[in-house]
Amino acid sequence: MFYFGADYYPEHWPEERWDEDARLMTQAGFNLVRLAEFAWSKMEPNDGEFEFDWLDRAISVLSSHGIQVILGTPTASPPPWLMAKQRDLFLVEQNGVRLTYGLRREYCPNNPLYYRHTEHIVTKMADHYKDNPAIIGWQIDNEFGDRCYCDICKTEFHKWLQMRYKTLDTLNEKWGTVFWSHIYTDWSQIPVPLSTIRSQNPGLGLDYRRFMSDTYRNYQKFQIDIIRHYCPDHLITHNLMGFSYNQLNYFDTTTDIDVVSWDNYPRTQWSMRSEVDPVKTALNADAMRGLKKKNFWVMEQQSGGGGWEYVAVPPKPGEIRLWTYQSIAHGADAVIYFRWRTSRVGTEQYWQGILEHHGIPGRRYEEVSHIGKELQRIGNKITGSQVKPRIAIMQSYDTRFAFQVQPNNPRFGYEKHIQDVYEGFYSNNIPVDIVSEKDPLSGYRVVIVPAMYILTEETASNLEKFAAEGGIVVFTPRTGVKDESNTVVNMKLPGLVARMAGIEIEEYISMPIDSDNHVRFGHPDLEDEFPTSIWADVIEPKEARVVAWHSQDFYAEKPAATINNFGNGKVIYLGIMGDKAYYNAIARWISGQARIKPLIELPQGVEASERWHGEKRLLFILNHHSTAKEITLNSSFIDLLSGKFLSGRISIGAFDVLILTDVEKPKT
Numbered sequence: 001m002f003y004f005g006a007d008y009y010p011e012h013w014p015e016e017r018w019d020e021d022a023r024l025m026t027q028a029g030f031n032l033v034r035l036a037e038f039a040w041s042k043m044e045p046n047d048g049e050f051e052f053d054w055l056d057r058a059i060s061v062l063s064s065h066g067i068q069v070i071l072g073t074p075t076a077s078p079p080p081w082l083m084a085k086q087r088d089l090f091l092v093e094q095n096g097v098r099l100t101y102g103l104r105r106e107y108c109p110n111n112p113l114y115y116r117h118t119e120h121i122v123t124k125m126a127d128h129y130k131d132n133p134a135i136i137g138w139q140i141d142n143e144f145g146d147r148c149y150c151d152i153c154k155t156e157f158h159k160w161l162q163m164r165y166k167t168l169d170t171l172n173e174k175w176g177t178v179f180w181s182h183i184y185t186d187w188s189q190i191p192v193p194l195s196t197i198r199s200q201n202p203g204l205g206l207d208y209r210r211f212m213s214d215t216y217r218n219y220q221k222f223q224i225d226i227i228r229h230y231c232p233d234h235l236i237t238h239n240l241m242g243f244s245y246n247q248l249n250y251f252d253t254t255t256d257i258d259v260v261s262w263d264n265y266p267r268t269q270w271s272m273r274s275e276v277d278p279v280k281t282a283l284n285a286d287a288m289r290g291l292k293k294k295n296f297w298v299m300e301q302q303s304g305g306g307g308w309e310y311v312a313v314p315p316k317p318g319e320i321r322l323w324t325y326q327s328i329a330h331g332a333d334a335v336i337y338f339r340w341r342t343s344r345v346g347t348e349q350y351w352q353g354i355l356e357h358h359g360i361p362g363r364r365y366e367e368v369s370h371i372g373k374e375l376q377r378i379g380n381k382i383t384g385s386q387v388k389p390r391i392a393i394m395q396s397y398d399t400r401f402a403f404q405v406q407p408n409n410p411r412f413g414y415e416k417h418i419q420d421v422y423e424g425f426y427s428n429n430i431p432v433d434i435v436s437e438k439d440p441l442s443g444y445r446v447v448i449v450p451a452m453y454i455l456t457e458e459t460a461s462n463l464e465k466f467a468a469e470g471g472i473v474v475f476t477p478r479t480g481v482k483d484e485s486n487t488v489v490n491m492k493l494p495g496l497v498a499r500m501a502g503i504e505i506e507e508y509i510s511m512p513i514d515s516d517n518h519v520r521f522g523h524p525d526l527e528d529e530f531p532t533s534i535w536a537d538v539i540e541p542k543e544a545r546v547v548a549w550h551s552q553d554f555y556a557e558k559p560a561a562t563i564n565n566f567g568n569g570k571v572i573y574l575g576i577m578g579d580k581a582y583y584n585a586i587a588r589w590i591s592g593q594a595r596i597k598p599l600i601e602l603p604q605g606v607e608a609s610e611r612w613h614g615e616k617r618l619l620f621i622l623n624h625h626s627t628a629k630e631i632t633l634n635s636s637f638i639d640l641l642s643g644k645f646l647s648g649r650i651s652i653g654a655f656d657v658l659i660l661t662d663v664e665k666p667k668t
């Protein structure tokens with residue numbers, strides 16, 4: 001079943017309204033709602049006093065209309081009575097300031113009292129709802145992530161370090177504490193990396209980030225264990241924040257949950273822009289699918305304009321539908337809109353839901369209902385089908401964390417660099433997976449490894465094996481610079497992958513922000529020149545062939561990119577960072593080397609993506625323009641949405657979507 005619904009907060013509305021809400025939901029084709037994830041003070045109004053009657057009634061109204069429920073554990077928004085118990089319950093920010101009450105997510109994730117009260121509420125909920133047939137699953141907390149720097153976390157950090165390094169001597173050696181006289185003689189001397197005048201020891205910075213990521217994983221696991229005990233058949237998820245969120249190692253965060261879900265807001269009030277960047281959303285979705293190599297859910301799909309302090313632009317007519325199908329095209333098996341109805345109260349008074357404050361169905365409700373009708377018709381043909389790219393982009397949270405400590409160049413952003421590489425493929429309609437440095441790579445033809453700054457021996461040998469067996473591996477600058485402790489390697493770059501790349505980096509140049517350079521490619525399949533910026537590696541080829549040269553400065557005419565035969569495969573090293581045209585050309589060139597073709601040629605801003613049911617494919621075409629576009633289909637299709645036969649030159653409407661199935665070839 002394709003799950004379709006909304007995040008619903010019955011506690012914000014009079015009970016007399018609930019039936020009408022459920023009726024409107026059913027009419028819109030809903031079969032699932034998420035409830036209760038911020039309702040702690042309604043479920044436990046005082047310490048140890050539990051009230052589930054109101055929620056029972058809301059669930060029974062919904063289920064009488066055929067709507068099932070995901071329950072959120074409410075730990076992201078603790079009640080005042082709890083937070084009044086102890087000042088230590090509040091998170092301390094990196095500037096050393098302890099939060100006060102009044103927002104949400106203000107708790108310290110290591111506080112033992114918080115754990116105890118978490119255990120109370122989660123146990124009571126799980127026990128109370130274990131046999132309720134309307135409940136299909138749970139969302140743990142809401143959008144984990146803020147780092148705490150308090151003394152409790154400091155003590156836990158010391159324990160974590162002891163587990164990792166066993167002895168202080170090892171820690172001192174790994175972190176290089178000899179530098180600036182930091183040699184620790186007692187674990188208790190080790191600080192948490194509060195803001196100091198400048199950045200701290202790189203080993204400390206990286207390990208604290210890893211520790212905080214593990215902290216949330218443990219806290220989540222604590223809740224999961226309780227729920228699994230009472231509700232072994234229920235599904236468990238957590239709602240993540242997409243690719244761009246960089247405080248947690250999401251590969252670890254999602255190890256213990258059944259399904260990845262995430263919150264998809266293409267246009268928020270924080271940017272206040274009218275344009276939406278579909279590349280970002282596509283990357284978010286692909287990265288979320290990559291976490292468990294499985295289809296995902298969208299737990300909060302934008303259905304109105306965002307708004308906390310400012311009131312943002314609402315989705316234009318057709319955009320909710322477009323964004324919904326974009327999620328689906330990249331692997332969503334459930335789409336839950338945030339939120340059912342715009343709240344009249346609280347911080348998010350202006351965060352629009354499907355319904356306005358007044359609750360009378362309008363334009364956005366009509367659009368959602370339209371999607372609901374479509375999904376009732378075609379949802380089963382989509383659910384469970386797989387996105388199956390042949391190219392993977394490898395990302396690493398250790399590398400992200402290390403770049404947070406030392407970005408290397410003021411214009412460099414690791415996430416942005418991955419997005420640039422990704423966009424090259426996206427713009428050519430060549431699907432990619434986003435994988436971790438620990439994932440098995442068989443099944444791919446190409447693995448792109450952008451700026452893998454922290455490179456382990458395990459990853460390097462994994463990549464060597466992949467190339468030796470016939471794959472193409474592509475590296476970009478700042479690969480192989482550091483070991484797992486965030487210490488610079490004692491070898492010529494790209495360190496552990498120099499051998500497979502068949503090169504050594506003679507010199508690396510962090511380019512000044514007021515001057516750029518150019519690169520000239522001279523490969524039979526890529527002869528072109530592109531502007532470069534941020535970083536330049538001056539390459540000394542060993543076994544590799546040079547395919548590009550720097551154009552200017554003291555390293556003019558020195559090698560900038562190489563290609564090396566390695567076993568049955570190839571290793572490409574690109575020692576430059578470029579502009580959109582560069583990444584676009586590179587994506588095409590690399591795909592060509594692997595004999596991978598674009599799904600279809602389309603104008604910019606019209607996206608294609610595929611899902612497969614065995615041998616049958618669904619080709620999604622999404623027009624992100626506010627005007628109709630002419631496109632040329634490369635085969636004959638039936639559009640699942642309209643039922644029409646389509647081939648040749650056709651027009652796709654503004655923000656419109658096609659879901660194409662191949663017309664069976666007549667048997668000869």
Ligand code: GAL
Pocket residue numbers: 142143263300338348351
């Ligand atoms: C999400 C969050 C929701 C809501 C929404 C709109 O990040 O999970 O609870 O706050 O943003 O601001």
